[in-house]
Amino acid sequence: MTRDRTRILIVDDEEIVRESLSAWLEKDGYSVHAASDGDAAIERIKQERWTILIVDLKMPGTDGLQVLEAARGIQPEAVAVVMTAFATVGTAVAAMKAGAHDYLVKPFDPEELSLMVRKIAARQALQRENLLLRQVLRREYRFKDVVGKAPAMQTVFDLARTAAHSRSPVLITGEKGTGKRLLARAIHAESPQRDGPFVAVACAALGETLLRSELFGHEEGATGGGTLLRKGKLEVADGGTILLDEVGSLGAQVQIDLLRLLEERRFVRTRGEEPIAARARVVATTSRPIHKAAQAGAFNRDVYRRLSAISIQVPPLRDRRNDIPLLVEHLLERLRVETERDIASVSPDAMRLLIACNWPGNVQELREVLERSMAVAGGGVIQAADLGLAPAGAAVPGEDDVLVSLEDVERRHIAAVLQRTQHNISRAARVLGIDRATLYNKMRRYRLGRDGSFGSDPSSAPETG
Numbered sequence: 269m270t271r272d273r274t275r276i277l278i279v280d281d282e283e284i285v286r287e288s289l290s291a292w293l294e295k296d297g298y299s300v301h302a303a304s305d306g307d308a309a310i311e312r313i314k315q316e317r318w319t320i321l322i323v324d325l326k327m328p329g330t331d332g333l334q335v336l337e338a339a340r341g342i343q344p345e346a347v348a349v350v351m352t353a354f355a356t357v358g359t360a361v362a363a364m365k366a367g368a369h370d371y372l373v374k375p376f377d378p379e380e381l382s383l384m385v386r387k388i389a390a391r392q393a394l395q396r397e398n399l400l401l402r403q404v405l406r407r408e409y410r411f412k413d414v415v416g417k418a419p420a421m422q423t424v425f426d427l428a429r430t431a432a433h434s435r436s437p438v439l440i441t442g443e444k445g446t447g448k449r450l451l452a453r454a455i456h457a458e459s460p461q462r463d464g465p466f467v468a469v470a471c472a473a474l475g476e477t478l479l480r481s482e483l484f485g486h487e488e489g490a491t492g493g494g495t496l497l498r499k500g501k502l503e504v505a506d507g508g509t510i511l512l513d514e515v516g517s518l519g520a521q522v523q524i525d526l527l528r529l530l531e532e533r534r535f536v537r538t539r540g541e542e543p544i545a546a547r548a549r550v551v552a553t554t555s556r557p558i559h560k561a562a563q564a565g566a567f568n569r570d571v572y573r574r575l576s577a578i579s580i581q582v583p584p585l586r587d588r589r590n591d592i593p594l595l596v597e598h599l600l601e602r603l604r605v606e607t608e609r610d611i612a613s614v615s616p617d618a619m620r621l622l623i624a625c626n627w628p629g630n631v632q633e634l635r636e637v638l639e640r641s642m643a644v645a646g647g648g649v650i651q652a653a654d655l656g657l658a659p660a661g662a663a664v665p666g667e668d669d670v671l672v673s674l675e676d677v678e679r680r681h682i683a684a685v686l687q688r689t690q691h692n693i694s695r696a697a698r699v700l701g702i703d704r705a706t707l708y709n710k711m712r713r714y715r716l717g718r719d720g721s722f723g724s725d726p727s728s729a730p731e732t733g
Contacts, residue, residue, distance in 0.1 A: 274389045275317065275610065275648065278302045279309040279335055280324040280351065289322065292378045293385065294698065306330025310338045317612040317648025318346045320388055322381075325352040325363065336366035343612075347388045351376075414451050415598045418588035424451070424580055431578045432458035437530060437550040439515075439575045441558075442582030445632030448553040449513060451582060456509040461549055464508025467501050471512055476519035484525060485537040502535060505548035515575065516556035516567065523568040530574040550575070585627040585634065592623050592634070599635050600642075609642045617652040625657055644681040646699050653684050679714040682707070686716065 276298050278289050286302040293300045301316075303309035307330050309323070321339055325332035336348050350363045353374040363371050370384060414425070431438045432455045440448045449468070456466045469483055485500030502510060512518075518526065529535045530550065534543040552575050559576075561567035585592070596614060604611060614622065618641075627633055641654040656677040682700065689695040697707045710716075 274319045274385075274392070275299045276301070276320045276322060276385070277309065277312060277318045278322045279306065279327075279332070281305055281327045282324075285324070285351075289378075289381070292381070296382055296385070298385070298389075299698070299701070306332070306335045309335050310342075313339050313342050313346070315647070315649055317610045318343060319392055319610065320385060321346050321348040323348060323350050323368075325350050326354070333362060333366045336363065336368055340367035347392065349384065349388075414447055414454055415595050416588060416591045417594060418583070418591050420583040420588055421591065424582055427578065427580045428455050429458065431455050431580065433460070434578060435549060436577040437552065437575050438578045438580065439572075440551065440553045440580045440582060442553075442555065443584045443630055444555045445630030446582040446584060447631050448555075448582055449511065451580070452509075452511050452551045452553060455551060456549075459509070459549065461508050464548075465505050466509050466511065467505035467548070468511040468513055469501050470514065472514040472517040476522055479518075480522055480525065481538045483522070484535050485540070487537045487540040497537065497540075500537065502529070502546055502548055503544065507547050508549070509551055510548040512550065512552040514554055514556070515552035516554040516558040516561065520568070523571050527568060527571050527574065530571065585630045589623050593619060595631060595634060596622060596638065599638050603635075603639055603642055607639065607642055609645075610648055611642045611645055611650060612648045614638075614641075614650040615652060618650050618655055621652050621655060621657055640677055644677055646681070646685060654681065656680065675714075678710070679716070682710055682714065683716055686711075 276293055278286055278293075278300065279302070280286050280289075281304060283304070286304065290300045290302055301312070303312055306327055309321075310330065312318075313321070313335075321335075323332040323335050332350055332352075336350070339346055339348060344367075347369045348367055350368045350371040351374055352363075352371060369388065372381060372384070414421075414428075416422075416424070428451060438452075438455060440451055442448050452468075453466060456462060469479075471479060474482060481498070481500065483500050483502060485498055485503060487497045512526075525535065529546055532543075533546045535546055536543050558567045558572055562569045562572035585595075596619065600611060600613065603609070622634070622637075629636070637655060637657065638650070640656065641650045645651065645654045654677075682696075685696050685699050689699060693704055693707060697704045700707065702710075
């Protein structure tokens with residue numbers, strides 16, 4: 269964990285202690301915040317994610333031990349260090365029982381604090397790296413990875429479990445971004461072919477000639493009477509599952525070849541003559557209404573009939589809005605590992621906005637919005653302003669309303685930070701995790717005034733920080 273991503277909360281009722289410790293640790297490059305009493309500290313621990321808590325034991329009202337006990341229940345991964353002017357064996361034992369990692373006796377040398385924080389941050393970084401490695405090594409696709417409690421999704425899961433234990437072809441339909449490929453992987457992972465390969469072919473990305481060669485392989489005569497051959501994805505997937513992604517885009521000739529595969533479980537390489545037995549299980553996905561295309565004769569009816577031996581329709585996200593909080597929790601858990609950003613949750617206002625959106629890009633779009641929001645969020649909780657979405661209660665947004673550029677999100681976020689920091693450039697730069705020069709450059713680029721107003725010259729307002 270890098271220093272600029274190590275978030276420290278100092279809790280002390282003495283202003284001079286808060287200010288001196290904050291200045292010292294900020295000089296070391298950490299993101300530092302302070303709370304003046306135990307109640308305020310507990311509230312901030314509930315709202316934001318912290319790496320290290322530095323807490324004074326003796327405070328009026330809610331004392332340090334109570335703060336530690338509350339923190340252990342809210343954020344057990346946060347490392348706590350206690351400060352005390354009355355170091356005894358009893359206070360040390362009480363602090364450790366409450367969840368403290370270590371303690372400092374006032375007055376202490378700031379260098380001692382710096383060394384302790386560096387060690388804690390290094391240990392946290394190592395633990396996070398090990399967690400990431402374990403998740404990557406143990407990553408599996410199971411039905412638990414396809415999140416949903418809505419009745420329509422339970423129907424999907426029931427059909428998928430049936431499909432997993434069948435050798436019949438499976439056709440998964442649904443809008444783009446609904447998770448069709450993830451469901452296909454889950455079916456493979458739960459099937460008797462789980463130990464075989466899972467091979468995906470992007471049918472829409474290749475022209476017909478290249479796709480035939482990619483799927484079925486290729487043979488070509490060579491000098492000296494030999495034959496050069498290249499195995500296709502069907503042979504690579506032998507004994508496992510082959511996914512035909514966006515099968516509705518297949519050309520007429522490939523459809524004919526596919527029909528032979530589905531009917532005879534054999535295929536012939538391009539320019540080859542000998543039939544080859546196919547032992548890969550076929551799963552196909554499509555976001556196109558190929559049932560209508562088949563009825564109209566635009567898609568081979570026999571191919572459609574064979575592919576849809578088991579047909580699964582994945583509902584769009586707008587038809588299962590009650591699943592959005594569950595999906596957000598699941599996606600944030602994955603994104604925290606992938607992006608190494610300590611974002612714990614979304615605020616209630618942000619969640620209401622996420623539930624209200626129409627999501628034309630479905631779960632994939634939700635993931636992209638959360639990933640983008642994690643990049644611009646100033647604290648440990650994603651706020652509504654971080655999402656870059658239309659306000660809740662507005663007309664149901666179309667794709668252009670929901671999706672905005674990353675530059676627009678950054679511009680809005682910088683403007684909001686400038687306003688919240690009362691135009692203090694130094695403080696705004698610290699919140700954003702950049703230096704003052706970079707902040708000025710971004711303000712000029714986005715024509716932001718120091719008050720966060722758009723279309724302004726950054727030099728037009730007096731310097732306040």
